[in-house]
Amino acid sequence: MSTEQPALFDPMPEAAVPGYSPEDFPFFHGPRSMADAGLIDPSWVATLLPLSSTLQQIARDLSARSLGGERILPDPALMLRALQLPVDQVKVLIIGQDPYPTPGHAIGLSFATGAQVRPLPRSLGNIYRELHGDTGIPPAEHGDLGSWQDQGVMLLNQVFSVSAGLPGSHQKIGWTAISTAVIDRLNRSTPPVVALLWGNQAQKLVGAMSNMVILRSAHPSPLSASRGFFGSRPFSTINHELEALGRDRVRWRLPSA
Template identity: 50%
Template structure:
């Protein structure tokens, strides 16, 4: 699979061993489009998360797969373009937890670039989906690629907090632990997915934002300013 824009050089090195897997899943996605399937997100956004500087990632928010609503997924888990209204319910629940955790009022939009600019990587386990069909591209081959990405982040040995939302994401906890150097500053925060189907089964009240900042400060790193709207 090739992008209209290049990957960050750090990600290019980290994912180079997965080029065969990327090409294979890229061919499958292309074939599905040719057969009339509406694949989300747009081609130029499928690997968008890997344009974020690899060496600057200090918080990983890992989800499951993109929003299945056309116009919603943009290649960054849980985020949408600023003009999207109403917001996806998962993002509404994230904002509710953020408000209850840190007292930050919900933003009027879903543009989360204020987070990514501080080294927060928004990644899904599966990077494409058929419109209207959640989890429809599970098992297509993305899991191998994103597991390699998680391994690479953990293996750096630099401070990393991994926030794992949902069953698919939580499967990466052992991978993170297995690949981290013994003395690496690694924090893992797990909970249910913020989807309306599961948010009340452990997402609400999990306090991921304050817990992340506590870990970063414990390691002598700057906390994340979790405000989304700075206007």
């Protein structure tokens, strides 16, 4: 996800803010239940099972926050959506920070939005600008990156929830234990995963990626894109690395919404 501030001048939707009980968060019921419901791939159950109590505590914390008036994003069923990609199909890992804090934007995949979101978040717009400069692919009109995920690109945030309008607000509630476990599992993959680390926050994870192919640059947010993100050519470089590993290239062109 980006470090950009939400568009605070945009009015919040007038729909009532839901107050969730812990049981409203699917991960409260454990990873096996989530896999049975199709919310994560079964291949992630073994990774998450030792963290079941952590997931329950996160659900309790989020419930208390929502009942206290915070609007929690994204929808609980989407928070672990990145784990719908099976472990053995992950060939590229793109690390974000936390979900977009603008209501309607966060969908559980780092940097992505729903196909209907307009205008696009500025970080995503910069990603498309670099994609065009790197590969010649015209910028998409939508933010649905599902076709990347379908090809083995895991779009993983380090933190899986946020309060509306408050970027970084859930960094200390336990999510990093979950993302760390996911990264540790991917670090043991064969052939290795290609990890794309945008910005200082993502690059702090390098020590947990000893067996991955690591690419890094500045973050695509408006505050830092001109300081090393533009011109970094991540998309062609990823495909070069995948070819060297004997893996299929990613088709970066997004389908029409």
